[in-house]
Amino acid sequence: MAGDPLTAQLDAIRAGDRRALATVISAAENDPRVAARLDRELADTPRRARRVGLTGTPGSGKSTLLAELVKLLLERGHMTGGLLVDPSSPLSGGAVLGDRARLGRTSDPRLYVRSLGSRGGHGAVAAATRTAIRLLELWGADLVLVETVGAGQGDVDIRGLVDLTVLVVPPGLGDELQAMKAGIMEVADLFVVTKADRPGAAAAAAALKDAGIGGRARGHREIIETSALTGGGIVTLADHLMQQLEVTAVPAVVHSETVTPPPPPAPSAASGRLHETFDLTGRVAIITGATAGLGRRFAEVLHAAGASVVITGRRAERLQEVAAQLERAVVAPADVSDAEGRQAVVRAAIDTYGRIDVLVNNAGVSGPPVPSEEMPAQRWDDTFAVNITGLFEMARLAGAQMLAQRSGSIVNITSVFGLVANSPVNDSAYAASKGAVVNLTRALAVEWAMRGVRVNAIAPGWFPSEMTSDMVEDESSQTYIRRCCPMQRMGHQGELDGALLFLASDASSYCTGQTLAIDGGWTAR
Amino acid sequence: MSAPEPLVPRVLLTKSFIDSHDRAIKTIALALRDGGCEVILVDYETPSDVVDVAIDEDVDVIGVSFMSGGQVAVTQAIVTALGEAGRGDLPVVVGGTIRPFDVDDLESSGVRAIFRGGEKLERVVETFRDLAAESRRRRAE
Ligand SMILES: Nc1nc2c(ncn2[C@@H]2O[C@H](COP(=O)(O)OP(=O)(O)OP(=O)(O)O)[C@@H](O)[C@H]2O)c(=O)[nH]1
Ligand SMILES: [Mg+2]
Numbered sequence: 001m002a003g004d005p006l007t008a009q010l011d012a013i014r015a016g017d018r019r020a021l022a023t024v025i026s027a028a029e030n031d032p033r034v035a036a037r038l039d040r041e042l043a044d045t046p047r048r049a050r051r052v053g054l055t056g057t058p059g060s061g062k063s064t065l066l067a068e069l070v071k072l073l074l075e076r077g078h079m080t081g082g083l084l085v086d087p088s089s090p091l092s093g094g095a096v097l098g099d100r101a102r103l104g105r106t107s108d109p110r111l112y113v114r115s116l117g118s119r120g121g122h123g124a125v126a127a128a129t130r131t132a133i134r135l136l137e138l139w140g141a142d143l144v145l146v147e148t149v150g151a152g153q154g155d156v157d158i159r160g161l162v163d164l165t166v167l168v169v170p171p172g173l174g175d176e177l178q179a180m181k182a183g184i185m186e187v188a189d190l191f192v193v194t195k196a197d198r199p200g201a202a203a204a205a206a207a208l209k210d211a212g213i214g215g216r217a218r219g220h221r222e223i224i225e226t227s228a229l230t231g232g233g234i235v236t237l238a239d240h241l242m243q244q245l246e247v248t249a250v251p252a253v254v255h256s257e258t259v260t261p262p263p264p265p266a267p268s269a270a271s272g273r274l275h276e277t278f279d280l281t282g283r284v285a286i287i288t289g290a291t292a293g294l295g296r297r298f299a300e301v302l303h304a305a306g307a308s309v310v311i312t313g314r315r316a317e318r319l320q321e322v323a324a325q326l327e328r329a330v331v332a333p334a335d336v337s338d339a340e341g342r343q344a345v346v347r348a349a350i351d352t353y354g355r356i357d358v359l360v361n362n363a364g365v366s367g368p369p370v371p372s373e374e375m376p377a378q379r380w381d382d383t384f385a386v387n388i389t390g391l392f393e394m395a396r397l398a399g400a401q402m403l404a405q406r407s408g409s410i411v412n413i414t415s416v417f418g419l420v421a422n423s424p425v426n427d428s429a430y431a432a433s434k435g436a437v438v439n440l441t442r443a444l445a446v447e448w449a450m451r452g453v454r455v456n457a458i459a460p461g462w463f464p465s466e467m468t469s470d471m472v473e474d475e476s477s478q479t480y481i482r483r484c485c486p487m488q489r490m491g492h493q494g495e496l497d498g499a500l501l502f503l504a505s506d507a508s509s510y511c512t513g514q515t516l517a518i519d520g521g522w523t524a525r
Numbered sequence: 526m527s528a529p530e531p532l533v534p535r536v537l538l539t540k541s542f543i544d545s546h547d548r549a550i551k552t553i554a555l556a557l558r559d560g561g562c563e564v565i566l567v568d569y570e571t572p573s574d575v576v577d578v579a580i581d582e583d584v585d586v587i588g589v590s591f592m593s594g595g596q597v598a599v600t601q602a603i604v605t606a607l608g609e610a611g612r613g614d615l616p617v618v619v620g621g622t623i624r625p626f627d628v629d630d631l632e633s634s635g636v637r638a639i640f641r642g643g644e645k646l647e648r649v650v651e652t653f654r655d656l657a658a659e660s661r662r663r664r665a666e
Contacts, residue, residue, distance in 0.1 A: 022583035030533070093533060094558035097565045100578070104542075105570050107577040115582060117533070117563045 006034070010041070013138050018112055021139050025114055028131040035131045042134040049081065049137045049144045050245040053158040055124065055184060056168030058150025061194030063102035064228040065168060065237075066145050070103065072238045073143055074110055075450060077406065081136035081144040082113040085126050093119070099147055112139060124148040124155035133161065159187045164244055165215070166190045169208065171200030189215035190240065196225040196232055277507040281306030284353040285504065286345060286398060288336050288390075289363030291318035293465035294413070294496065298360050301497045302504060303328065307358065310349040312336070336363045336390030337382075346397040355405055358504045359398040361391045361437075362413040366430040366467055380429045387433035388440070395444060399453055406452035410444070411503045412437050416461045416519045424480070434459075438515050445513030454512040456503045461519025463491040486521030534562045534657030537584040539575055540621075541599070542568035546592040549621055549642075553588065553649060560650035562657070572602035576610050584615070585657035591621040597630045604635050614663055616656040620649075 006027075012020035028035040052069075054062045066082060073080045084099035097115035100106070106113050114132060121127035125148055136144050148158050159165050167188035193205045208223045215221050222240060226233035285302045289295035291313035299309045299322060308328035311319050316333035323329040332348040334341030349356050365386045367379055395410050402408025417427075418434030437457060445455040462481055464472055471477035472490070482488040499516050502508050517523045536557055540550050554564045565582050569575045579587050587607075589600060600619055607613055619631060620640035631639055638652050 019580055022581055026535075026583045088563075089558055092559050092561045094561045095563045096554050096558050097563055100565055100582075101567050103567075105574060106581075107574055112581055115563075115565050119533070 006037070010138065013135060016140060018139065021112060021135055022114070025128065025132050025135055028135070029116065029119065029126070029128040032127065035128055038131050038134065042131075042138060045134070045138060049133070049141045051133060051144045051146065051162040051164070052241060052245075053146045053148065053162035053165045054168055055148040055155065055158050055165060055188075056150070057170070057173070060150070060168045060170040060173075061228065062147045062150075062168045063099040065192065065194055065226060065234075066099075066147050067103045068226070068228055068231070068234045069145060069238060069241075070111065070113075071450065072234060074108055075452075076238075077110075078143045079110050079139075079141045080112075081133075081139070081141035082111070083126075083129060083132050083136070083144065083146045084113065084115045085118055085121075085124070085129065085147060085149050086115065087149045088117040088119045090120075095119075112136060112141065118149050122157055124150075125157050125161065130161055156183055156187045159216075164189045164241060166192055166241075169193050169204055170195050171198045171204050173204055173207075185211055186214040188221060189217070189244070191221055191223045192233075192237060193223065193225045194228070196227040197229045201225055277509075278501050278505045279306055280358070280501075280505055283307045283357035283504075284310070284349060284355050285358035285360065286310045286312065286349050286356060286394075287360045287362060288312050288345075288394060290322060291315045293467070294460070294463060295360075295362040296322050297493060297496070298362055298500055299329070300326070301500055302358060302360070305501055305505070307504075308353055310345065310352070312341075312345045313363070336394060337385040339393065342390070342393050342397055345394075346401065349398075350401060356398045356401045357405075357408055359394060359402075359408070359410045360413065360500070360504070361394055361410065363390060364413065364415075364434075366427050369424075369426045371426055372428040375428060383427075383429035383433050384436075387430070388436045391437060392440060395440075395455070399444070399448065402453045403448065403451050408453045409504050409508070410453065410455040411500060412441050412455070412457040414438050414441070414457045414459045414515060416459050416517055416522045418457075419459055419515070419517060419523050441515060442513040449512055454503075454508065456508065456511060456513065457515040458496060458499050458503065459515050459517040459519065459523070460496055461485060461491055461517070461522045463496070464493065484522060485519070486524060489520060491518065491520065532658060532661060534586065534654055534661075535565070535582065535584040536562050536586050536588060536653055536657065537565045537567070537575070537579050537582060538588045538590065539567050539569050539578070540590040540592070541595065542570050544568075544590075544592045549592070550590040552646075553590070553620065556646040556650050557653060560647075560654060562650070562653060572599055573606050575603050576606045576612070579607070579615060580610065580612060585660045586616050586618060586653055588618045588620065588653065591619065591623065593622070596623055596627045597634070600631055600636060601634045614660065616660055618653065618656065 009020045009024050028038055054066055056062055070080055086095055086097045086099055088095040095117035100115050116126040118126050133144050146162055165188050167184060191208045193201050205223050205225055213219055224233050224237045226237055280302055285307040287295055287299040290299045290311035299311050303309050303326050310330045310332055311322055312332045312334050313319055314335050319331040319333055323331045330348055330352050332345040334345050336342060365383055414437040415434040417431045418438045422431050441455050441457040481490060496518055499518050538550055538554055554566055557564045567578055604617055607615055616637040618638045619636050623639055623641045637656055640649055
C-alpha cells in the first residue's frame with residue numbers, strides 16, 4: 001500500500017534507520033495483528049542474518065557471554081543485533097529488563113540491542129521475537145543473538161527461531177543436568193560451560209560429555225568452557241559458531257574510499273619479508289607542523305614508505321616546497337590552534353583520498369627559557385592552545401574518520417620534557433603541555449583500543465630543528481647535553497625514522513598508549 | 526476491530542557507571558515493574574549513552590538517578606542531547622540525592638519531575654505512568 005505508514009517505516013528500516021526499527025518492534029510487541037502483518041510482508045525478504053540463541057537456567061551467565069560475543073563480533077566487522085528476553089510478571093505485566101546492564105556501553109552504529117519482556121510468550125521467548133529478528137535482518141544485521149529468559153528443561157521454542165542453539169551451563173549443575181536431559185539438553189547444538197574461572201567448571205564439562213547425541217545434526221555436541229573474567233574461551237566459541245554457521249566473509253566496511261584500505265595484519269612466520277609490516281602503500285597520512293624540521297622529515301619518511309601525505313603548517317610556501325619533492329602530497333595550510341583550519345585539513349584528506357590511516361601530531365611551540373614565577377599568562381595559553389588543545393582536536397577530527405573505518409594510527413609527538421623536567425632550560429608551559437600529551441595518549445588509546453584506532457607517542461630528546469637551531473653551535477648548550485645525555489650528543493636527522501615508521505604502520509599492531517623516548521638515554525637515569 | 530492491547534509503559538532507569546549505589550534505583554525499578562511497566566536498567570558512561578539506549582529501546586520516559594554528583598550538568602547534557610537527536614519530547618525524571626540548590630536549575634533545564642526521597646512509591650509510579658501515557662499520545666499524533 002503506497003502512503004501506508006508501516007510501509008514507509010519498513011523502507012526507513014531498510015535504509016538503516018534505527019529509530020524506525022525501534023518503533024516498529026514496539027508496534028509488533030504491542031499488537032499481534034501488526035506482528036502478523038510484518039511476518040507476512042517480511043517472509044519474502046532474502047534472509048540475511050545468521051541467528052544464534054543463548055539459553056540456560058537463570059543466572060547461568062547468558063548475558064555476560066552475549067556481551068563478550070558482541071564485542072568480538074563488532075571487532076570482526078559484523079552488523080550485529082541482540083534481542084534480550086527477560087520474564088514479564090504474570091501479575092502486573094511489568095518487567096525488569098536487566099540483561100542489557102551486562103552489556104556495558106552499546107553505542108555503536110553496527111550494533112542494535114533491544115530488551116523484550118516475555119509478555120506471556122511461550123517457551124522462554126517473547127511472542128514478538130520472530131518478528132523482531134526479521135526486522136533486524138531488514139535493518140542489515142548479519143548476525144543476530146537471542147537470549148532467552150532463564151529457561152527450564154522444557155523451553156525448547158528457541159530452536160525454531162535460530163540456526164544454532166547454545167545451552168549455557170554454569171559450574172555446579174550436576175543434578176540439574178540430569179533433569180534437563182530430555183528437553184533443552186536434547187535440542188542444544190553446542191554446550192558452553194560459563195564461569196570457567198570458578199571451581200566445578202571442569203566437572204560440569206565432564207558431565208556434559210555424557211549428554212549423548214542431539215542438536216540439529218543429531219550428533220555429539222562440542223563443549224566449550226568460557227570465562228568472562230579472564231576472557232578465556234570466547235574466541236574459540238566465536239570461531240566455532242562462525243564455522244558452524246558457515247560464515248566465511250565479513251561484509252566490507254562501508255565508507256567512501258578512493259585508496260585501497262589497509263589489509264589486516266596477517267599472522268606470518270618470521271622471514272626475509274619482515275619489513276613488509278612497515279609498508280604504508282595505499283595509506284593516507286596527515287602530518288602537522290610539516291613546513292620544516294622534524295615534521296618535514298616525518299612527511300618524507302611516511303611518503304617513502306608508500307603513504308600519500310596531507311601536510312599542514314602555517315607557512316603555505318614552505319609547504320609547497322615540501323610537496324614539490326613528493327609524488328603523492330596535498331598541501332593544506334592551517335594553524336592547528338584554529339578550529340576552522342583543523343577542519344579544513346581533515347576535510348582535505350578525506351576529499352582527496354577518502355580515508356585517513358595515520359595522523360602525526362607534530363606541531364608544537366616553545367619559547368625562550370623563563371622562570372615560572374615570571375611566566376606570562378599569554379605564553380602559557382598560547383603553548384597549550386597548540387601543544388595540547390590543537391593536538392587533541394586534530395586527534396578527535398581524524399579519529400572520528402579512523403573510528404568509522406575501524407582502523408588508524410595516531411602518533412603524537414611529545415618530548416622527553418613531557419617525561420622529566422627540563423631544568424635548566426626552564427619552560428614550565430612546554431613541560432606541562434608535553435606531559436599532558438603523554439597521558440592524553442594513554443587515555444585515547446584505551447578509549448579506542450577496541451575500535452581499531454591506536455594512539456602512541458614519540459618523545460624525542462634534543463634534535464636539530466628550527467626550535468633548537470641556536471643550540472647546535474652553542475658550546476654551553478653542548479656541554480649541557482654532554483652532561484645530561486648518556487650518549488653525550490644530540491640526535492641525528494633520521495634517528496626518529498624507525499620509531500615513526502614502527503608506530504605508524506602495522507608493525508606496531510599490538511602497541512597502543514605508549515610513549516617511545518628517542519633520547520640517547522636521557523630519561524633512562 | 527478488537528480493542529488495542531493495553532499500554533505497557535517502557536521506562537529507562539539509569540545511573541552513572543561510577544555510582545556503585547544502586548539500592549534506590551532498584552527499589553524504583555521493582556515498584557515500576559509491580560506497577561505494570563517494563564523497566565530497562567543500565568549504567569551510562571556519557572550522557573549521550575542515555576539517549577542512544579532510550580532511542581534503541583523505544584522508551585516512553587527516562588529516569589536518571591544520582592547519588593554522588595553531576596546532578597545538574599549531566600541532566601542538562603542529557604536533555605540537550607535528546608533535543609539534538611530530535612527526541613526533545615521524551616520526558617526526563619530525576620531522583621536520588623538532589624541537593625536543595627539544584628532544584629531550580631533542574632527545573633529550568635526541563636525535567637518533568639524531581640524525586641528527592643520520601644515520596645510514596647505509588648506517587649512515583651503514577652508519575653512515571655502518566656508521563657509515559659502522555660509521551661505515547663504525543664508521539665502517536
Ligand atoms: N566468575 C564469573 N562470574 C560470571 C561469569 N559470567 C557471568 N558471571 C556472573 O554470573 C551472574 C549472572 O550472570 P548473567 O550474565 O546475568 O546471567 P544470565 O544467564 O544472563 O541471567 P538471567 O538473564 O537473569 O537468566 C552475574 O553475577 C555475573 O557477574 C564468569 O565467566 N565468571
Ligand atoms: Mg541475562
